[in-house]
Amino acid sequence: METFIQLVINGCLNGTTYALMALGLSIIFGTLGLINFAHGDFIMLAMYGSIFISLFLRVDPYVSSIILVPLFFLFGIVVYKGLFKRLLDAPEESQIIATFGLSFVFQFGAMLAFSTDYKSISTSYSAEVLHIWGQYIDYPHIFSSIVALILIIILFLFLYYTRIGRAIRAVSEQRKGAMMIGINVHRIYAIAAGVGLCCVAVSGIALSTYESVHPTIGIHLNLLCWVIVVLGGIGSLIGTIVGAVVIAMMEVMVGYYFETTLTTFAYFAIFLVILMVRPNGIFGIKERKA
Template sequence: MLATVIQLIINGLLLGGIYALISIGLTLIFGVLEIINFAHGEFLMLGMYASYWLFQLFGVDPYLSLLMVIPTFFLVGLAVQRIIIQPIINAPPLNQIFATVGLSLVLQNVALFFWKADYRTVRTAYSTLCLKTGGLMISLPRLVAFVLAIAMISALLMFLKRTYTGKAIRALAQEKRAAMLMGINVYRMYQIAFGIGIACVGAAGAILIPIYYAFPTVGALFVLIAFVVVILGGYNSLVGALIGGLIIGLVEAFSGFFLSPHLKEAVYFVIFILILLFRPTGLFGRG
């Protein structure tokens, strides 16, 4: 029993690392632009396909593909921000919501159009490798995914703490007017924040492809988890998103084992609604 519990904790945490990486981009975008990116999952899907095709066509290892995916998705994020988000930045919520909802509809169906509804994954030499110690099994690609996710999140947090751009973005998230008065170029920071958010989720897609299937609607699956994580962690706290991701990973592992794998989604949506209702600032959010 104890071994099972430890195994579940490991599985949950490994999964949670990726959830955290997906969610941290969503949190950053919401914290700075005050817009929920309903197309976030579709960028994850695109990240998975990008890595998949790099592997299929050019034999690029999925982890190596990060070097291409991250900068490309950052630029894509800048462009999307400029074309779609910027015009509605001060619009009523309805316009904001449906601008990204519409984008998600387009991206999902572009994928369906080009790549059909087939489930695709990458089979690498290490895809099925497992570390076995003391009755515990740790899937190697999951471990790598976890380590990479945590490394990227740490790098992002460092960037936001140490650099001028990072500090400016955080200042903006706290108090927009004051940040503007301090001479921060708000529009530029909006773009960069959005770009970083998209780069994070694109990277998450790339490290997910060795352990999960890519298909056009895969984003919807993960973005709902990301929404739960963001609400749980406090929608403006990046550290909250990290811890929230780990918690949801654990919840998924345990409810999948003790209840039913089918009900794990129901469990975290119930958590989601409860958090929204009783602690809308999340576990780590400021009020």
């Protein structure tokens, strides 16, 4: 029982970071209607960014967010103007090919720039453990999930209580309708891409405090985010959060009771089962398209 509680705690802690990661994807997908297969590689770049900034400036990875988050917001706008905008009305398979190409550019660009070595960072609290009620929880995970939780709350406040946030939701519901009432759709799309990448930046920073990064990690992260989004239900932000926690729990359980390497296999199994049983996810809205 002791171990089980420990596993549940770990699952929840991982789950919040995953939630933030997947929310970035969910926002871009939900608002732009764009299938982004390069999401994992954006996270990979954010992890490298966090590590390099904190190494060069000798600051804590979380402090590097002061530079990294605005940078990624701009990055999102640039990627939107450069690529996503041209893909908005393209057929689904073109979006898949082009973003997959983007993922390759990032992945092998990172290989050229940073080599294939695993890179990690050690902070003052890397090895510190909180001992509470008979459970051991390490500080990097605690901090990352607190930061992720704060950001998720900010994100929801932004989407529901600001003008731009409401415009984003309006556009994601109906593009033409939003255009008709005078919303500059392309501006909102660019902002949504930027906001999505802000989530990516913060989750990349959080992840870099306890995971090492290498150029091909993006494939895994991309898969992880998509499984979460599909599990939670496409277009539902709450669903994404629930999906993230479920997947994180499953990952921890499979890792403990079976084998850590088999978690990817479990994603695939879960993914196929969801698609067969409930293709719209736990909180999904019914899709009309075939």
